[in-house]
Amino acid sequence: xxxxxxxxxxxxxxxxxxxxxxxxxxxxxxxxxxxxxxxxxxxxxxxxxxxxxxxxxxxxxxxxxxxxxxxxxxxxxxxxxxxxxxxxxxxxxxxxxxxxxxxxxxxxxxxxxxxxxxxxxxxxxxxxxxxxxxxxxxxxxxxxxxxxxxxxxxxxxxxxxxxxxxxxxxxxxxxxxxxxxxxxxxxxxxxxxxxxxxxxxxx
Numbered sequence: 001x002x003x004x005x006x007x008x009x010x011x012x013x014x015x016x017x018x019x020x021x022x023x024x025x026x027x028x029x030x031x032x033x034x035x036x037x038x039x040x041x042x043x044x045x046x047x048x049x050x051x052x053x054x055x056x057x058x059x060x061x062x063x064x065x066x067x068x069x070x071x072x073x074x075x076x077x078x079x080x081x082x083x084x085x086x087x088x089x090x091x092x093x094x095x096x097x098x099x100x101x102x103x104x105x106x107x108x109x110x111x112x113x114x115x116x117x118x119x120x121x122x123x124x125x126x127x128x129x130x131x132x133x134x135x136x137x138x139x140x141x142x143x144x145x146x147x148x149x150x151x152x153x154x155x156x157x158x159x160x161x162x163x164x165x166x167x168x169x170x171x172x173x174x175x176x177x178x179x180x181x182x183x184x185x186x187x188x189x190x191x192x193x194x195x196x197x198x199x200x201x202x203x
Contacts, residue, residue, distance in 0.1 A: 016068045018090070021073075021080050045074040103139065104132050114139060 024033040033044060052067035053072040079090050106114035107122040155163060 104135050
């Protein structure tokens with residue numbers, strides 16, 4: 001059940017928070033904050049995100065609240081910089097996010113345009129993820145040809161490898177023991193050899 005009082009309180013708090021950010025960026029604001037750009041704040045955003053993740057992992061609720069606040073600060077500061085440049089407005093960014101959430105949850109929002117991609121009754125998280133993929137590909141035009149192309153190039157190596165494995169696992173490339181892995185590698189090597197032989201014959 002949505003609590004209107006909590007929603008109003010959050011809206012008030014967000015407005016106050018955004019006004020503080022705007023003040024920091026004004027001509028008579030903070031010299032450091034005025035100098036920053038989206039590019040200069042990339043590292044801060046990454047660092048604060050990892051600190052928040054660590055606090056969550058440690059199950060340190062007060063620390064998690066603080067670090068998540070820092071992530072929000074960096075996110076909104078960068079967003080406001082784009083607004084100042086006239087690239088996009090924060091309101092538009094938030095509304096676009098809300099629309100995406102509605103579109104990707106047709107099992108929760110009956111008015112969602114994502115209902116066009118519903119092929120089954122969603123009862124578990126696996127079905128939700130499958131539905132998200134269909135919506136991203138069919139409605140949002142995110143079919144890049146390879147699911148691995150969706151992994152950001154700027155990810156740290158270990159995180160990039162993890163994300164690639166996670167995406168590959170959705171397509172069946174995930175095994176509980178080593179033998180199927182060896183079998184798959186052998187299969188792929190045979191295909192490479194067949195392609196090499198075909199190329200040699202074509203010369």
